[in-house]
Amino acid sequence: MTIEKLHQCFLAHPKVCTDTRKIEGDCLFFALKGDNFNGNRYAAEALRKGASFAVVDEDDYAISDRYIVVDDVLEALQQLATFHRDYSTARVIALTGSNGKTTTKELIRAVLSRKYRVIATLGNLNNHIGVPLTLLSIAEDTEIAIIEMGANHRKEIETLCKVARPDFGYITNFGKAHLEGFGGVKGVIKGKSELYDYLMASGKSIFMNADDPIQFKKLNGYINKFGFSMDKKDFFRMSFLGADPFVKIEVEGQAVTSQLIGSYNFTNCAAAILIGKFFNVPWEDIKNAIASYVPQNNRSQILNKNSHRIILDAYNANPTSMVAALETFKKMEGTPKIAFLGDMFELGETAGIEHQAIVDFAASMQFQDVFLIGENFARTDSHLRSFTAFEQLSEYLMKNPVPKNSNLLIKGSRGMALERILEIL
Structure with a gap:
C-alpha cells in the first residue's frame, strides 16, 4: 500500500496504537518490532480488541483484508507521520538539548496555548517512534505542534528532523548527557546541533540563547535567528532577578515569578517567553502562563x-x-x-x-x-x-x-x- 493510501486510511481511523495493552477502538495498529518482540505476532489480538486495521510487514500474518502489508512497519509509521505533517497546516517547533527539554516544552505549550490550538509531545515520547506518534496526533484544527526530540547518539536528531520537518527550532543547552553514545561532550554538541544544521540548511527560523557561547558561535552570521540575552543589545533582553527558591525574571520592566526552582530554569522560562513574543501572544497571557505552570512527573x-x-x-x-x-x-x-x-x-x-x-x-x-x-x-x-x-x-x-x-x-x-x-x- 502506498503512503498516500495509508494516509487516507488513517484519516478515516485517526488513532494509532503500537501496544496491544493500550488498544483503542477504531485505531490503526502498527506491528513494530524490537530486540525481543515481533509485533506481527500480536496483530490478530489487536484486531480482536477493537483495532480497525493492523499494519504488518510479514505476509504470513496478513490473513484477511483488515491487514495492511508494508515493507517495514517502522518506516511506514515514520513516512505516514511525515506525510501527515505535510498534509497539516500546523507550524512545527522542534526542541532538543541535554537538559530541560521537557520543562521547556511544557512552558512553551503553556504560553502558546493562550492564543493558539497547540499539541505537544506527550511525556518524553521523543524518539524515532515517539516523534511520529506525536506528529500523527496533529488534528485538523491544530495550529502549532511542539515536537521534543531526544537523542543518545549522533545522526539521531538529523533523522528526526527529516521525519518532522520543523519550521522552527530551539536547543536548550549542551551538557554532559549520554556521553557513552555521543563519545564525549564534543559529540554531544555536534549531535544536538543537528537541529540547527537542518534549520539553517533550509533557511528556517531558529530560537536561541544568545548568552550560550556555543549557540552564539554556531549561529553567528545566520540571519533568521531570534534570541534572548541578559546583556547583548541585538537580542530580546531579559534579566534574571534570582531564585529564592522560585525563578524570577524581568522583561521590559515587568517581573514574572515562576513556580520553578533553580537558576537553571531561567533559560527554560526565557525561551518560552521569547517564543511567545515571536508568536504575538499578549504579554499578560505570557506572564500568567509562566506564573501558573507547575512542574510534575518528578521534575524539580x-x-x-x-x-x-x-x-x-x-x-x-x-x-x-x-x-x-x-x-x-x-x-x-x-x-x-x-x-x-x-x-x-x-x-x-x-x-x-x-x-x-x-x-x-x-x-x-x-x-x-x-x-x-x-x-x-x-x-x-x-x-x-x-x-x-x-x-x-x-x-x-x-x-x-x-x-x-x-x-x-x-x-x-x-x-x-x-x-x-x-x-x-
Whole structure:
C-alpha cells in the first residue's frame, strides 16, 4: 500500500496504537518490532480488541483484508507521520538539548496555548517512534505542534528532523548527557546541533540563547535567528532577578515569578517567553502562563511530606544537571539539608570520573548528610554514606529515620527510581 493510501486510511481511523495493552477502538495498529518482540505476532489480538486495521510487514500474518502489508512497519509509521505533517497546516517547533527539554516544552505549550490550538509531545515520547506518534496526533484544527526530540547518539536528531520537518527550532543547552553514545561532550554538541544544521540548511527560523557561547558561535552570521540575552543589545533582553527558591525574571520592566526552582530554569522560562513574543501572544497571557505552570512527573517538584520539605528531581540525571541541582539546594533557606543522589547512567568510560567529581562536589557543600545510591557511586572514594542498592538504603532509613523538619534533595537517573524514597519517609 502506498503512503498516500495509508494516509487516507488513517484519516478515516485517526488513532494509532503500537501496544496491544493500550488498544483503542477504531485505531490503526502498527506491528513494530524490537530486540525481543515481533509485533506481527500480536496483530490478530489487536484486531480482536477493537483495532480497525493492523499494519504488518510479514505476509504470513496478513490473513484477511483488515491487514495492511508494508515493507517495514517502522518506516511506514515514520513516512505516514511525515506525510501527515505535510498534509497539516500546523507550524512545527522542534526542541532538543541535554537538559530541560521537557520543562521547556511544557512552558512553551503553556504560553502558546493562550492564543493558539497547540499539541505537544506527550511525556518524553521523543524518539524515532515517539516523534511520529506525536506528529500523527496533529488534528485538523491544530495550529502549532511542539515536537521534543531526544537523542543518545549522533545522526539521531538529523533523522528526526527529516521525519518532522520543523519550521522552527530551539536547543536548550549542551551538557554532559549520554556521553557513552555521543563519545564525549564534543559529540554531544555536534549531535544536538543537528537541529540547527537542518534549520539553517533550509533557511528556517531558529530560537536561541544568545548568552550560550556555543549557540552564539554556531549561529553567528545566520540571519533568521531570534534570541534572548541578559546583556547583548541585538537580542530580546531579559534579566534574571534570582531564585529564592522560585525563578524570577524581568522583561521590559515587568517581573514574572515562576513556580520553578533553580537558576537553571531561567533559560527554560526565557525561551518560552521569547517564543511567545515571536508568536504575538499578549504579554499578560505570557506572564500568567509562566506564573501558573507547575512542574510534575518528578521534575524539580517541591513537596511537603511528614514535616519535610523535599525537592524531587528523580526523573533523570547527568553530571550537568546534578551539579545544578546541588547548587540550587545549597542556596535554599533552611536546615538541616540532606541529599539523596542516585547513579547517573549512559556515561560510558567517563562514569567513574564523573561520579567521583559529583561526590567531591557534594562533599564540599557541607550538608548535614549525603546518601549515595547505586553501583557507580559505591565505587567512588568518599566518606559519604554509600549504598550499592536501593534496598540497602531502605533498610538503613527504616532503622535511622530522617530527622524531622529536614530539607531533602532527591536526584538520580530514571532507572534508579528514587521517588521510592517518598514511601519510606
